[in-house]
Each structure stands twice: as structure tokens, then as C-alpha cells.
Amino acid sequence: MMKTLILIIIAIFLVSCVSKKSVINEKKIRIDPSHNPNANSQTIVVWFEDQYLKNGDSFLKKAEEFNGRARGELRKEVMSTLKSISNTSFNKIKNKLSSLQNSDQITDIKQHWIINGFSCTVTGEGFKTIETLEGVAKIFIKQSPSISRGTAMGPEFLETIPASRFDIKGVESYPWNIEKIRAPEVWNEFGITGKGTLNVVHDSGFKLDIPPLAETIYTNDGEIPGNGLDDDGNGYIDDYHGYNFDQGSSNLNEPTIRRATNIHGNLCAAIIAGTFATNTKQAIGIAPDSKWVPVIGASNIEEAVEWAIEQGADTYSMSFSHPNLGELRTHWRKVLEHGTLCGVVFISGAGNFAFGAKAAPIPVQMRNPEDIPNAVLGVAGVGEDGERPAFSSQGPVEWNTDHYKDGQVDKPDFATLNYKVPCVDPEGNLSNSASGNSLSGPHMAGIVSLMLSAKHDLLPWEIKEILLNSAEDIGDKGYDYQSGHGFVNAYDAVKAVMGL
Ligand SMILES: [Ca+2]
Ligand SMILES: [Ca+2]
Ligand SMILES: [Ca+2]
Numbered sequence: 001m002m003k004t005l006i007l008i009i010i011a012i013f014l015v016s017c018v019s020k021k022s023v024i025n026e027k028k029i030r031i032d033p034s035h036n037p038n039a040n041s042q043t044i045v046v047w048f049e050d051q052y053l054k055n056g057d058s059f060l061k062k063a064e065e066f067n068g069r070a071r072g073e074l075r076k077e078v079m080s081t082l083k084s085i086s087n088t089s090f091n092k093i094k095n096k097l098s099s100l101q102n103s104d105q106i107t108d109i110k111q112h113w114i115i116n117g118f119s120c121t122v123t124g125e126g127f128k129t130i131e132t133l134e135g136v137a138k139i140f141i142k143q144s145p146s147i148s149r150g151t152a153m154g155p156e157f158l159e160t161i162p163a164s165r166f167d168i169k170g171v172e173s174y175p176w177n178i179e180k181i182r183a184p185e186v187w188n189e190f191g192i193t194g195k196g197t198l199n200v201v202h203d204s205g206f207k208l209d210i211p212p213l214a215e216t217i218y219t220n221d222g223e224i225p226g227n228g229l230d231d232d233g234n235g236y237i238d239d240y241h242g243y244n245f246d247q248g249s250s251n252l253n254e255p256t257i258r259r260a261t262n263i264h265g266n267l268c269a270a271i272i273a274g275t276f277a278t279n280t281k282q283a284i285g286i287a288p289d290s291k292w293v294p295v296i297g298a299s300n301i302e303e304a305v306e307w308a309i310e311q312g313a314d315t316y317s318m319s320f321s322h323p324n325l326g327e328l329r330t331h332w333r334k335v336l337e338h339g340t341l342c343g344v345v346f347i348s349g350a351g352n353f354a355f356g357a358k359a360a361p362i363p364v365q366m367r368n369p370e371d372i373p374n375a376v377l378g379v380a381g382v383g384e385d386g387e388r389p390a391f392s393s394q395g396p397v398e399w400n401t402d403h404y405k406d407g408q409v410d411k412p413d414f415a416t417l418n419y420k421v422p423c424v425d426p427e428g429n430l431s432n433s434a435s436g437n438s439l440s441g442p443h444m445a446g447i448v449s450l451m452l453s454a455k456h457d458l459l460p461w462e463i464k465e466i467l468l469n470s471a472e473d474i475g476d477k478g479y480d481y482q483s484g485h486g487f488v489n490a491y492d493a494v495k496a497v498m499g500l
Helices: 002-020 057-064 071-102 123-133 174-182 183-190 262-274 301-311 327-340 439-453 460-470 488-495
Strands: 042-048 106-112 117-122 136-141 196-204 293-294 315-316 343-347 375-381 397-399 407-409 414-417 421-425 432-434
Touching: 002 397, 042 123, 042 327, 057 327, 071 117, 071 123, 071 301, 071 327, 106 301, 117 123, 136 327, 174 183, 174 421, 174 460, 183 439, 183 488, 196 262, 196 301, 196 439, 262 293, 262 315, 262 421, 262 439, 293 301, 301 327, 315 439, 327 343, 343 439, 343 460, 375 439, 414 460, 439 460, 439 488, 460 488
Parallel strands: 196 293, 196 315, 315 343, 343 375, 375 414
Antiparallel strands: 042 117, 042 136, 106 117, 397 407, 421 432
């Protein structure tokens, strides 16, 4: 035990020594300390100097500048600016990249607009050349965070989208979590059920053909499914019900990826946008008239977020978390900050690392992306009795990367539900329950979907402000590191949106 502890301490010490040695070459290019100069092949993300948001304060300043704007209109404007910044920088080195590609130093070049830069896979020689290219400012090593829980199999296109069985008057029952989050009161009193909102479930483990999910799945109307063509010309073939950015395919079907008998992505989707459990009139989702869309992309957050924005996403739920991302945290944060300015509400559960075999110390109990300030709602949770389960990760977190130097940041932001939550089984019934902050994020996404359904042009930071004012203080008095600003319920949040 002691030996292990000493080894861990040494390991942490080593890691911290290495990470402090940020490399600065003559051109003042910042290179991720996890770069291995001897590696034959590395996948990297390259930033150009000119980023839309600059340092740590820029996000809040920009948000303030945009106050009062309508979300839909702002999205178009910010997207257009981001794309124009990206094209200007990329076009300057485009020819150079092509010749590097021809000499096999670089493969898989993907230009990004959500940050001004590109991803590619490079040889050692290629890496050195990229450092010298015009405008290149930072190079991050793209670790492949191991959140992909399996390999998606063949595509699953639903031949017809079944008509929704959900109707407010026909609801016969609902599980305790739907009641505790006060969704039925929103449906009944305001007639708001999530209509007109699109909720991304960035996860793995999907089985799309169960009734409560098939009835509300998104379809990209510009795309014809299963014909092997990119009909809408967005660069993705058959991205009809969603897309798998890790495989570069429309394979979304991963029914074997299970936690016990639960399919992970399905659990999350059903809490947000499930209709009635199969063959019943039991309402199981918070926003049963919203749409949801599955996305897989453990190591391709840029493309996934760009795609989601183009499809008109309103919420983006990420029930995963990455430890030890190092400098790559900076990249994730910038992607999600820019994405938030495009009007998407990003949400991630707090993680389950406060207790047990995978326990981690504060300030790394909450990890990426739920540790991102302002642009991501980090959501912890409680059980039916209102008590926080021992596993639920706590804040604060620490930001001291090369780019973001906030120091200590208050997290989590809010609490919903995370303990013994009734969950959809592989047939679409609520025969199971599950625990974990994988479930707290989707509860928040469902609530935000209702809020945006009530007032579609609310900005993400206005949503957060309303949640701050309508959350119920729980745990220690005032803000606390277990439940954030408190327990959020759909009724008080939507009421506040409507000015009631
Ligand atoms: Ca397409
Ligand atoms: Ca197609
Ligand atoms: Ca409190």
C-alpha cells in the first residue's frame, strides 16, 4: 500500500515536472509538453495565432457585449466570423500543407472553424515543418481519450419515424425523477414540452429503434440515408440521424455497449427526450416533444461541435469526462467557449470520482469538460431523498494552463438527480435504474430544452443566470462545492423564463 502510494506520488511529481516545462521555440510557438519528439506519428491540433476569443477573460466580455441579442441571429453572425477567420489563416498555408501531404509527412488534414486551426496526423519530420508555417501559434497533442466504450456497428436508419405517442392529457404515470424535476407541471400548466429544440447526446452506446427514442430522433432533412452519398454537401456521408466522428461513418448503433443491462447513450437520451415507455403511457423524458441526436466522437470534439451547430443544436450533453488532459484542456475550453457564443448550451455531469476505487483528490475530481468555467454547466446530483451520494465529484477545480490562468474556479454549477434513477432498458421500458452523474447532465439538458422551448432566443449565459436565480439552495447554505448553486427544477426555471 505504502509502496503504491510512494509510486503514485513520484508519478504525480514527475508529471508536474514535465508539464511545467512548456517548450518555447524561436518563433514563440507553444508546444504541448506531452509532445514526444521521437514519435513517428502523432495526431495533433494546430492553432493559428488569430483566435476569435483571446485570453481567459474574453469569453465573459464577449458574452456581455452580446447581451440582448437573439440567439438564432447571433449564431449565424458568430459562425460566419469564425469561418472567415479560419479561411484567412488556412488559405495562407494550404499549398504548403498539400505538398507536405504529398511527401507523406502529414495525413488526415481537417480544417476547423470552431477554433482557428486544423487537425492532422504527422511524422516527426512533419511536426517540425508545421512549427515553421505562417501563423502557427500552438500545437496540441491530440490524446485519444478512452471514452469510446466500444465500436459502433452498421448504420441504423429508421425507415419511418414513428408518430409520437406522447400527449399531455394521455400521460398515465411518470417515474419519481420526472416528478421531482417538476417536468409534468411545466407540461400541464404551460403546455411546454420541448417543441422546437434539438438536443445533442454526445455519447456511445445507442440503440435507436426503441419506441421512446425513435419517436423523437432527429433527421437531417438535407441527407438521404443509406445511399453512400453526402447529399447535403456538408462533408459527411449519410449523416441522417447523427454521426460517428471517430469512425468517420454513419455507424451509430452500439447496442452491446452496456452498463449492466443499460445502454449508456440511450439512458441519457431518454431522460432528455424520451416519450412513453414502450407499450405504456408512462412518460419518461423531461422534454418529450423535443428532438435528440446521437453523436459519437471521443477524439473529435471540433467536428462534432461544428456539425451540431450547423444542424441547429440547442443543448449539447456530454456524459463523459477526461482526466489528465494537460494542455489539451485549453483546446477543449476554446472549442466550447466559441460553441457557446454560437448559442449552444453545453452540459456535463460532475463525474463520479469522490469515492471508491477511482476516487481522485480535489481539484481534479471534476475533469474535462465539466471543469470548463462559464461555457459548460457542470452538474452534480442528489437522490430521491435529496441527499448527495458519496461518489458525486466535488469542486473546486483549478485552471492554470499555458493559456487560461483563472486559478481556482467554483464547480459544480448546479445539481439535479444522479442516484438510482429509473432508466430505459434495451426494449424501451423502465425496468432498470442507474446511478452516476452521467444522468445529472441529461436532467439539466431536458430542463434547458424546456426553457428554450418557452423562449427560443435566450442566450446560453441568460439561461445560466435564470438557473442561478431559480435553483433551490441545498446542502451547506449558499454556494457549495457539492451541489453548486443548488437543485434545479424545470417548473421554477421555465416560470422564470416566462417572467411569471
Ligand atoms: Ca451530409
Ligand atoms: Ca446520403
Ligand atoms: Ca448550498
